[in-house]
Amino acid sequence: MFKALSIRxxxxxxxxxxxxxxxxxLKKFAGEHxxxxxxxxxxxxxxxxIIDVRNAYESAIGHFQPPEGGAxxxxxxxxNSIEFPKWLNSEETQKQLTGKRVLMYCTGGIRxxxxxxxxxxxxxxxxHLKPQGVYHCRGGIERYxxxxxxxxxxxxxxxxxxxxxxxxxxxxxxAAVEKDxxxxxxxxxxxxxVYRNQFKCSRSLCGVPVIVCTACTTxxxxxxxxxxxxxxxEGYKAPSEVPNLVALKRKAEKLVGDNCTPSEQHPLAxxxxxxxxxxxxxxxxxxxxxxxxxxxxxxxxxxxxxVWLVDKGSGAxxxxxxxxxxxxxxxxxxxxxxxxQGGIKVxxxxxxxxxxxxxxxxxxxxxxxxxxxxxxxxxxVTNSQ
Numbered sequence: 001m002f003k004a005l006s007i008r009x010x011x012x013x014x015x016x017x018x019x020x021x022x023x024x025x026l027k028k029f030a031g032e033h034x035x036x037x038x039x040x041x042x043x044x045x046x047x048x049x050i051i052d053v054r055n056a057y058e059s060a061i062g063h064f065q066p067p068e069g070g071a072x073x074x075x076x077x078x079x080n081s082i083e084f085p086k087w088l089n090s091e092e093t094q095k096q097l098t099g100k101r102v103l104m105y106c107t108g109g110i111r112x113x114x115x116x117x118x119x120x121x122x123x124x125x126x127x128h129l130k131p132q133g134v135y136h137c138r139g140g141i142e143r144y145x146x147x148x149x150x151x152x153x154x155x156x157x158x159x160x161x162x163x164x165x166x167x168x169x170x171x172x173x174x175a176a177v178e179k180d181x182x183x184x185x186x187x188x189x190x191x192x193x194v195y196r197n198q199f200k201c202s203r204s205l206c207g208v209p210v211i212v213c214t215a216c217t218t219x220x221x222x223x224x225x226x227x228x229x230x231x232x233x234e235g236y237k238a239p240s241e242v243p244n245l246v247a248l249k250r251k252a253e254k255l256v257g258d259n260c261t262p263s264e265q266h267p268l269a270x271x272x273x274x275x276x277x278x279x280x281x282x283x284x285x286x287x288x289x290x291x292x293x294x295x296x297x298x299x300x301x302x303x304x305x306x307v308w309l310v311d312k313g314s315g316a317x318x319x320x321x322x323x324x325x326x327x328x329x330x331x332x333x334x335x336x337x338x339x340x341q342g343g344i345k346v347x348x349x350x351x352x353x354x355x356x357x358x359x360x361x362x363x364x365x366x367x368x369x370x371x372x373x374x375x376x377x378x379x380x381v382t383n384s385q
Contacts, residue, residue: 021339021354022245024117028256029124031104031116031134036147039103039137043153044070047132048101053115054159055080056231057209060183061166061193062141062156064105071103077231079208083238084115088122090239094129104136107158109143112136122243124252145169155180157193165195185213186227187220197221201229246339250332275355277328280335282344283320283352291374297346298323302330307365308376316379322356324366331355 034042042048043064048071052059056077066073074096076087087093102119104112116134123129137144141158148154149170156177158167168177178193185192186199192213199212202225210229212220220227282294295303305324308317325331338344338353345351 022249024114024121024249025253026113026117028253029117029120030113031102031120031136033138034103034135035138036144039105039135039144040148040152042071042101042103042135043067045101046070047099048072048103049074049096050103050105051076051115053081053084053104053106053111054078055208057195057229058107058159060211060230061181061195062154062158064141064153065155065180066153071101077236077238079206079229079231079238081111085118085245086239086242088119088129089241089243091128093239094126097131098129100131102131102134104134105144106136106140107142107160109136109138109140112140121249121252124255125248142167151177157181159195183211185216186210186229186233187212187216190215199224199227201232202227203229203232206232244336244339247336250335274358276358277331278326279322279324279356280331281320281322281354281356282346283354284349285319285321285351285376286347286349287317287319287376288347289376291372293347294321294323297344298325298334299330302326302334305366305372307369308373310377311379314379315377317376321376322365 043050043066046069050064050066050071050073052063052073052075056075056079059075063075064073076084076093078084078087097119102116104115104119106112106115113136116136119129119131119134123131123134141154144152145154145158145167149172151169151172154169160166168174178191181193182191183193184190186201190213192211195209195211197212197217197220199210199220200207201210206229208229208231210227212227285294291306294306302325303323304326307322307324309320309322310317325334334344334353335355341350343350343352
């Protein structure tokens with residue numbers, strides 16, 4: 001099925017905008033896995049809501065349809081996954097989830113790991129978001145459909161991102177599958193359920209895949225500006241308010257302390273990181289930076305000392321340093337400012353700011369030298385000939 005294996009490094013498997021310091025801890029906030037049969041039973045609970053955490057164009061050709069009198073299906077109407085934190089942050093969404101058992105699902109379960117953790121993290125902090133448990137289907141739609149080959153509560157096709165393009169229940173007749181789907185060609189509005197030729201919505205800042213039937217293919221190629229997705233057709237605008245994910249994570253983790261989910265309570269589990277309360281890590285610092293410039297950018301009354309980090313072999317500065325701050329509140333203010341502004345400007349360049357975690361086996365670098373160096377070291381200059 002697959003001719004080659006490709007491996008590359010990425011900050012996120014799914015672009016929720018939750019990379020790095022914004023990522024919710026799966027150890028502390030991950031939702032509870034339900035096997036397919038337990039998830040099937042949970043969808044019959046009238047006090048439950050089901051959230052499809054996939055994109056709207058995926059949901060268009062297939063989704064769960066809980067039984068009458070059972071759970072309520074909620075569609076976040078996402079053009080892309082980065083809209084999910086904004087959707088969770090909206091007042092309307094939080095009203096729908098409070099007091100309910102929240103069941104999430106996605107293609108294979110990967111997106112739900114982050115999505116359930118984000119919801120649990122937000123509900124730890126927010127007084128207006130209090131679900132009665134957060135769950136997701138282990139293995140996602142793919143495993144559910146294999147467990148229920150006749151479809152169960154699944155209706156339509158499971159949109160896939162590989163050459164298979166879609167997955168359907170094994171023993172369900174193709175005509176019955178097509179009948180379950182209400183998606184239409186974006187041009188002639190005839191019923192159609194296949195994405196082909198990578199046609200996309202032409203509206204500004206959208207660009208999501210659209211369905212074009214066989215009869216309209218030529219028209220779509222000749223007039224791409226006429227292509228419009230269902231969300232743009234109805235004039236839907238996603239929530240715009242972005243939660244402060246770094247501050248949210250910090251507050252939530254402080255409230256839960258070192259508690260973790262039962263699945264992570266293992267004798268070989270890594271010790272949780274403990275962060276220093278009086279120092280920050282700066283990276284991508286330009287060589288033209290000085291102690292005085294950094295002190296001015298962060299706040300002269302906030303900075304006590306700085307240590308330039310250097311290569312052990314050459315002794316040359318490689319663009320990072322650790323800053324000792326006056327108080328814990330200074331640390332929080334600088335982290336919040338960096339989060340809201342996308343970094344801190346030093347010498348006309350925006351640099352990255354992060355917390356510093358304690359290492360048991362290392363001496364305090366600020367005790368190793370009492371002399372403050374104004375300039376970053378250039379290292380040992382040697383003759384290369």
